[in-house]
Amino acid sequence: MRFTLAGLALSASPAFADLDVAFIEGAPKDRFELTFNSACPLGSMPVTVDLAGSAGALIFDTTGQGAGVEVYQPFELVEGAERVAESPRVSDGDRKITLNIASIAPGQVIAFTIDVDDTISNRQITVSGSEIAGARVIADGNSAAFGADARAKVQLPDCMG
Template sequence: MKTLVAFTAATLVFGSAVLADLNVQFIEGAPKDRFEISSTIDCLSGPFDITIDLTPSAGALIFDVTEQGSGVEVFQPFELVAGRDLVSGISDVKDGDQSLTLTMTQLPMGMPISFTIDVDDTSSARQITVNGSEIAGAEVHMSGNGTVQSSVFDAEARAVIIGSGCAS
């Protein structure tokens, strides 16, 4: 019954839109942390932007991309490792920044985008290790065609945007 209610609500909000999901997962790693972005539908075409905003995270997270600056110990610059053909632009990420934006040409189902970067926690003694509860509250925004949809990372380090706007 909950699924039917959610589908009905999405149909009312998006007109004849099909319920769609954009999934973003943060994976803590050493020496590189990883973000994976994927779609469970096959109609996300661009251009559209996906912004990851760490500002509201529980751990006051930052991107640590240079040896000098706000980060701690190990640093890793942004590196796009999968889905290069689907990304047409990447915002400049400076050390200590809390957000980055990818401009997408499309995001077909089964073709994930992933990138590595170092993420540091500025609110605890374990600054170089970030767990799901520390990224909780960070946001993902998907914008295109005059609309913006958002989701919040949960304690499992995952954010899901439901009803990403594919027209039927």
């Protein structure tokens, strides 16, 4: 009986969830992929990509006029649009994008493309992993920084609730 109770106690422990975010430099569009890794689905939550602390002083370049250089690309949801409550409005020179996720299940991906430019180097139209380092992803109040590998992993609270 003790082993059964101990086994039940272990199986009742909280299931943690991770939101993995990858930045993929591309031409002419850069891509952000958000992958939900968990044992259970999550309901609605805001997810923000905030470039303000990035090593390259990055911005979103969405129009031909304004803060960016040469190539520009507007925000476009390219995967998982049905998981996002509404497409965010992103202005040229913005440093933040917030996606209001309606729901997401384990293994599902949400991806968007946009142009990202740095504002301090000579290669402004090409962004390396080290230039996005320090940018943050905030998901439902939890936060993680991008590393030099252009990835961030946000640990979310248990999803048993």
